[in-house]
Each structure stands twice: as C-alpha cells, then as structure tokens.
Amino acid sequence: MTTSSAYTPTRQISPxxxxxxxxxxxxxxxxxxxxxxxxxxxxxSTSFKTLPEINERPVALIPQTFTLEGYQRMFSLNVGRxxxxxxxxxxxxxxxxxxxxxxxxxxxTRIAFPGSRFVFLAIIGTMMIPGIVQLIPMFxxxxxxxxxxxxxxxxxxxxxxxxxxxxxxxxxxxxxREIEEAARIDGANRFRTFxxxxxxxxxxxxxxxxxxxxxxxxxxxxxxxIVITTNQDLYTxxxxxxxxxxxxxxxxxxxxxxxGSMLTTLPMALIFLFFQRYFIEGxxxxxxxx
Amino acid sequence: xTPALILFAVFVFIPIFFAxxxxxxDWNGISPPAEAKFVGFENFRxxxxxxxxxxxxxxxxxxxxxxxxxxxxxMQTALALLLAVVVNQRRLRFKSFFRTSxxxxxxxxxxxxxxxxxxxxxxxxxxxxxxxxITFGAWEPIAWMADPRGLFHIIFGWFGLTLETAPAxxxxxxxxxxxxDWLSGPSxxxxxxxxxNTWTTIGTMMVIFLAALQDVPxxxxxAAEMDGANAxxxxxxxxxxxxxPTLFFVVTLGLIGTFQVFxxxxxxxxxxxxxxxxxxxxxxxxxxxxNSQMGLAAAIAxxxxxxxxxxxxxxxxxTEGKKx
Numbered sequence: 001m002t003t004s005s006a007y008t009p010t011r012q013i014s015p016x017x018x019x020x021x022x023x024x025x026x027x028x029x030x031x032x033x034x035x036x037x038x039x040x041x042x043x044x045s046t047s048f049k050t051l052p053e054i055n056e057r058p059v060a061l062i063p064q065t066f067t068l069e070g071y072q073r074m075f076s077l078n079v080g081r082x083x084x085x086x087x088x089x090x091x092x093x094x095x096x097x098x099x100x101x102x103x104x105x106x107x108x109t110r111i112a113f114p115g116s117r118f119v120f121l122a123i124i125g126t127m128m129i130p131g132i133v134q135l136i137p138m139f140x141x142x143x144x145x146x147x148x149x150x151x152x153x154x155x156x157x158x159x160x161x162x163x164x165x166x167x168x169x170x171x172x173x174x175x176x177r178e179i180e181e182a183a184r185i186d187g188a189n190r191f192r193t194f195x196x197x198x199x200x201x202x203x204x205x206x207x208x209x210x211x212x213x214x215x216x217x218x219x220x221x222x223x224x225x226i227v228i229t230t231n232q233d234l235y236t237x238x239x240x241x242x243x244x245x246x247x248x249x250x251x252x253x254x255x256x257x258x259x260g261s262m263l264t265t266l267p268m269a270l271i272f273l274f275f276q277r278y279f280i281e282g283x284x285x286x287x288x289x290x
Numbered sequence: 291x292t293p294a295l296i297l298f299a300v301f302v303f304i305p306i307f308f309a310x311x312x313x314x315x316d317w318n319g320i321s322p323p324a325e326a327k328f329v330g331f332e333n334f335r336x337x338x339x340x341x342x343x344x345x346x347x348x349x350x351x352x353x354x355x356x357x358x359x360x361x362x363x364x365m366q367t368a369l370a371l372l373l374a375v376v377v378n379q380r381r382l383r384f385k386s387f388f389r390t391s392x393x394x395x396x397x398x399x400x401x402x403x404x405x406x407x408x409x410x411x412x413x414x415x416x417x418x419x420x421x422x423x424i425t426f427g428a429w430e431p432i433a434w435m436a437d438p439r440g441l442f443h444i445i446f447g448w449f450g451l452t453l454e455t456a457p458a459x460x461x462x463x464x465x466x467x468x469x470x471d472w473l474s475g476p477s478x479x480x481x482x483x484x485x486x487n488t489w490t491t492i493g494t495m496m497v498i499f500l501a502a503l504q505d506v507p508x509x510x511x512x513a514a515e516m517d518g519a520n521a522x523x524x525x526x527x528x529x530x531x532x533x534x535p536t537l538f539f540v541v542t543l544g545l546i547g548t549f550q551v552f553x554x555x556x557x558x559x560x561x562x563x564x565x566x567x568x569x570x571x572x573x574x575x576x577x578x579x580x581n582s583q584m585g586l587a588a589a590i591a592x593x594x595x596x597x598x599x600x601x602x603x604x605x606x607x608x609t610e611g612k613k614x
Contacts (some may be wrong), residue, residue, distance in 0.1 A: 025382060028376060029373075029376060029377065029382075035385070035489075036391050037392060044407045047357070059414075100293065126302050128308065129595065130546060132570075133594060136309045137302075138301065139578075141300065156297070160294045215397055221556075238400075242556060261402035261405045264399045279393070280497055
C-alpha cells in the first residue's frame, strides 16, 4: 500500500465523506458476502436436521435435534461408490490432461512441422464450439465405439482438452528459447530439455491446469449424463445426486439431498481454501491477459 | 503430441461432421447409427416452417433462452464490475476474504447448488422469508419453481391488461406462438434459475475484472483525484474505458454460458412449469435422449451453434466499432 500523503489535492475531499464511503463499502461487501455464504451454512445445518423439523422450520439456523439420518440415508444409497467413481475419474482425467496438454502445447509452440500452425488453430477453434453442441457428436462416437455405460466412456474423451493445450502453449510461448538452447549446448537432448528445463518453468500453468481439470471433472454433469444410461454403479456424485432428486418425486428428503450436496461440495471447498491463490491466478492466465 | 491429436480427432473433430450429417437424418439415437435414414432438410423444415408443436417448442425454448440471457448477462456483468471496483479500493481491508467468499460458489458443483436453491425457493423457504422480512410482511410467499407466470404478464396485469382484454394483434400467431406469449417475459420459475445463475457466476467475473483493474496504475487515479474528479467521474471517464476489453470478454463469456444453460434446468424444473423454463439446450437433450429424436435434436443443436456464433460475431463487430 502506498501512502497518499505525498501530494496535496487541489480540491480537498473532506475526510468524513471519505470515511462514509468506506463504511458504506464495508456494509455492502459484508451484506453480499452473507448472501454468498449463508445458503451454504443453512444447507450444512439442514443436512443435520430431522425431516419433520425441516418441514416446520426450514430457515432455522440451529437444528433442534441433531441427527445423522440424512447422511446415513445417503450412504445407504451408494453415495460412497459414486464418490469413489468421481475421485477416480477426476484423478485420471487431471493427470492425463496435464501430460497431454504439456506435450502438445510444447510441440505446437516449439517444433515446426508441416501444418503445425493449422493444427494449432483447429484445436483452438474447437474451444468456440459450445459443450451442448458437442453433446450429440460425443454420444454418436461413444455409441459407435461401444463405450456407453463404461468407465472408459467417462474418462477417455476427457483426457485432453483444447483449453489445456491452449493454456500450456500460451505459457511455453512466453518462455525464452535461449534457455533451452543453453541446455541443448550443454548436451541435453530434447526430452531432457523438456522435462528438466521447460516443465519446471511452467509450474504455475501446470498448477492452474491441475486445478481446472480436477474441478471440471469433479463437477461435470452433462457428459456422465449421456454416457451412463443404465448402470448406477458407474454414477458420479453429481449424476447420482440428480438421479436421487428425480427418484424421490415430490416428497423430497431434504436432509439426505442436502447431505449429498454438501458431500459433493466439500472436497472442492477444501481444495479451494488451500490453493485459492492458484484459482485466482489461473483465471487470469486463461486468456484475459493473452 | 500424436496421442493428443488422435484423441482430439476421434472425440472432437470427426464427431462434429457426424452430427451435421445426423441432423439430416431421422435417427432415433437407439438403433445402430448406420440404419438412420437420410431425410434432407426435413428436421429443419419442421423446426422452422411447419406450424406445430415442434416449431412451437423450438421458438418457446428460444424465447426463454433469450429472456434468460437478456436478464442475466447485464445483471452479472454490472454487479461483478461494481463489486470489483468496490473491492479494489485502496484503503479497503479484508480484501481476500471478500474475494474468496464471492468466488466460492463458482467452484462448486452446479447440481449441488441447484439442489440447494430448490430448497431455498420453497414456499416457506429462505428466499420468501427474507423478502417477507424486508417488505415488512407485504410480500406474498410464492412457490418459485412451480410458478409459470411471466414477469411482463404480471406487470401488464397491474394495468388491467390480461389475455382476455388484450388487443387482437396480441392474439395473433407468430411462428407458432401468440404475440401475447412472446411478450410474456421470463416466468417466475425462470427468474429463479436466472438469479441462481447470476449468483454462481458473479465471482468468476469479478475476479476477471479485478485482474484488469489491478493493471491500471495507481497514479492514474491519484492524478484524477488531484484534478478534483469525483467517484462517478473517475468510474465513467477512467475505469470503464480502461476495462472495456475485459468488459467485452466478460459479456462474451456470459452470452455463451447463458445460451447453453442446462444443468440447473435439469435439476430444478425439467423445463416446467408450462414449459416456461424450457431452454434450447434442454430441448436438445430432451428430444435426443428422452424422446428418441436424435436427428431433430442434432438439427436444434446446429441451429443453436449458428445462433451463438452469430451473436459472438455481432458482438465482436460492436467491440471493434467502438474502438475506432
């Protein structure tokens, strides 16, 4: 923070007006923070309430009788299996995404091969195609390859993304070639240069990509929705949650549904709290400044 | 590199040409794709030129999506910019707390959040109770997600204008929907989803704006203050022009996002009540995957792509026009 006493304004803003503005700002910002956070607090509290209490006092913050009913019900409905599926899929997708995106991004920025420019533009161009438009093509291919209702159908199509390649390519572009040339002169081959020199330099981009891939995969809904048609053992958490909401009809068991929602939210919340700096930085890498 | 390219070709490039092909067939999505019959422009004719339920549904979905986008994009952009400017104040403390809490909803699962809002939107839920409190009891609780009344219809009603008293031209049929229907505005249920969508995206957009604002040198503001500019002048004469490129990026992001809203509709309303939350994206899914009309769904998806692409181009044209 710089001190503002270094100059004298020609028109003095009265200090009380300045302070009033600050007070109003705090009031507004805390109010909005409440709007963003309170629903989560209420959801956590409700997930520990009994059903009759939820019907009677749906907005009360503290449960009158504390119960694990909702969570027990969730786990009796296979939510553990769905959570494991989500974790497994998100982990594989994240690792392969980083690996493929780093390799492809490097090749596209550093190795000139015939048509490399065209390939790059074609890949980036697909980022313009909205997800909903890709839904049917994706289904056609998965059906033709017999990958409907399988783990491979959930994982393989997500193993590399245009966004990942774009992010890595942008980052590699900014790394001076002289660094690699120096390593080359010292006798390192292309692979060693890549793994020991370039990749460590791209750490911020890789961290951002890890976070985005994991988050994307963990929260993904549309893709599993069309891939898994019958086998409930292959459900991911969001898919299972949506299925339960449909299956329960009008009589929604809110403690169970909100328990499931909070279980789905918790892992991302923890990752976010520990790595929030990278989330925020990641957003600014992803094209805003590019 | 090569494996990435192959994956990409198999799951992105080639399928898109398939999808274009299937939009000219009567494929039901269940039988082997090879058995689909080529029907020419039939799907497009039914969607655009034949008076009937399929054209009515398509334009209803388009109307709902347009209202959704017209409501959400300005709302989220303006609020995100406002918050970014307020949070960016030099003397403000707890900055990272505010940034964290605003951004938090953006990282959570859309399905979990939709479930949570479904709970809050109940007749005796939090949203109604808060509205009741701040209006000192004047607010009549409503079952948000079951309410098909259009916002503009409600407002017309205040002036005594209802379907029965509407002039003849309002009853006229345009593209399988009456003018009265076209002018409905978003339904209460759709507004519920719009508020939710705004709530979850503001954080991301605020962070994008903050990144842009932090690139503006402090001296610029200090110089303006020295010259006696007030807060409003500083915002409109300095901040806004400087973040203009970011503003257009955020609007593009918002347009693309709102034109394919799906998850929330799936969980919260399944397109109801009275099809007032039927969006184009949901219509694609419903036709293709629950009504076994994959060919028709592919045609809708193709039309949606053309619409989004055109909007992006128009918006880019406007951006470039403004720069000169």
